[in-house]
Amino acid sequence: MNWKTKLKAKGLSNFEVKVLLATARIPKGETRTYSQIARAIRKPKSSRAVGNALAKNPFAPQIPCHRVIKSNGDIGNYSANGGRKTKMMLLKKEGALRNG
DNA sequence: CAACACAAAGTAG
DNA sequence: CTACTTTGTGTTG
Numbered sequence: 001m002n003w004k005t006k007l008k009a010k011g012l013s014n015f016e017v018k019v020l021l022a023t024a025r026i027p028k029g030e031t032r033t034y035s036q037i038a039r040a041i042r043k044p045k046s047s048r049a050v051g052n053a054l055a056k057n058p059f060a061p062q063i064p065c066h067r068v069i070k071s072n073g074d075i076g077n078y079s080a081n082g083g084r085k086t087k088m089m090l091l092k093k094e095g096a097l098r099n100g
Numbered sequence: 101c102a103a104c105a106c107a108a109a110g111t112a113g
Numbered sequence: 114c115t116a117c118t119t120t121g122t123g124t125t126g
Contacts, residue, residue: 013123013124015123015124016123016124033106033107034105034106034107035106035107035108038106038107038122043122043123044107044122045107045108045121045122046106046121046122046123047106047107047108047121047122048104048105048106048107048121048122048123049104049106049122049123049124050105050106050122050123051104051105051106052104052105052122052123052124052125053105053123053124054105055104055105056124065105068105070105070106070107071106071107071108072106072107075105076105076106077104077105077106078105079105084105087105
């Protein structure tokens with residue numbers, strides 16, 4: 001997928017593009033923390049800005065922004081339809097979230 | 101300056 | 114561990 005072009009076509013900034021690119025690299029059934037994404041793009045202190053980029057994610061269900069959680073194991077938030085609920089649902093369906 | 105989908109460190113019990 | 118406070122970061126208004 002040429003996200004880099006699609007994202008930029010959306011008017012996203014270089015930072016947000018990198019974040020989404022790193023997020024699109026997350027394998028199914030696994031999860032990453034905002035901090036890890038921040039590290040992946042060489043901005044380990046921008047864990048907060050990382051969330052902002054995911055919030056702007058124009059390809060919500062396509063880019064696994066739902067596979068991104070907080071470092072303390074918490075789900076975090078979700079801008080797409082459903083919110084946190086859908087986030088958990090997707091993680092459960094993929095097996096990333098083991099409630100039991 | 102203010103607001104946000106966070107993280108790390110310090111203080112207190 | 115749990116709860117609260119402070120500082121850092123990047124985009125947008």
